[in-house]
Amino acid sequence: MASLDSIRQSVRGSDADVGGDDSGIIPAEAGVEDVCDEEVDTVRSRVAPHAGDEGGIIPSLQAVQDEYGYLPRFALQVIADECDTTIARVYGTASFYSQFYFEPRGEHTIKVCTGTACHVKGADDISENLQDELDVDTDEVTDDGQFTIEHVRCVGACGLAPVVVVDDNVHGPIEPGNGTEILDEYTDEEA
Numbered sequence: 001m002a003s004l005d006s007i008r009q010s011v012r013g014s015d016a017d018v019g020g021d022d023s024g025i026i027p028a029e030a031g032v033e034d035v036c037d038e039e040v041d042t043v044r045s046r047v048a049p050h051a052g053d054e055g056g057i058i059p060s061l062q063a064v065q066d067e068y069g070y071l072p073r074f075a076l077q078v079i080a081d082e083c084d085t086t087i088a089r090v091y092g093t094a095s096f097y098s099q100f101y102f103e104p105r106g107e108h109t110i111k112v113c114t115g116t117a118c119h120v121k122g123a124d125d126i127s128e129n130l131q132d133e134l135d136v137d138t139d140e141v142t143d144d145g146q147f148t149i150e151h152v153r154c155v156g157a158c159g160l161a162p163v164v165v166v167d168d169n170v171h172g173p174i175e176p177g178n179g180t181e182i183l184d185e186y187t188d189e190e191a
């Protein structure tokens with residue numbers, strides 16, 4: 001994933017009329033005309049193995065999301081051009097799958113499992129504690145761009161319930177008050 005600093009450098013000057021804020025993250029609604037040529041070239045390079053192949057939409061979406069952590073609109077336009085299809089088809093494909101995001105995400109995604117076993121053992125309390133600690137709601141990015149909390153139905157680790165998955169690392173069973181200890185592991189990683 002591109003670092004937030006590199007993304008911050010990519011948005012054209014302050015006159016870009018895309019409703020952006022001071023975070024420097026490419027706004028989700030930014031079109032091709034709103035980003036610098038280097039960003040368009042980055043997306044083209046990620047899509048190049050699938051150029052001219054409408055069947056390459058999904059791997060192209062995955063490659064671009066690996067780069068940015070989400071799918072900004074300009075990238076959907078570039079994918080459509082490179083895969084010889086329409087942006088409507090690219091958007092329709094991306095919106096069908098829950099693995100794709102249309103809004104910026106934090107460097108670390110915290111997935112709070114809300115499946116039956118985790119719910120019974122306190123997943124709601126864990127989520128509330130994490131949200132309070134990070135001062136965000138679910139699917140929002142912390143001010144420092146480090147974390148996004150999301151709820152998932154089941155991660156398939158019911159024997160460890162309640163479970164939280166940070167990036168690809170499963171943590172469980174955890175007590176509702178121990179969520180902040182997990183955050184410390186990832187915060188220290190960045191220091």
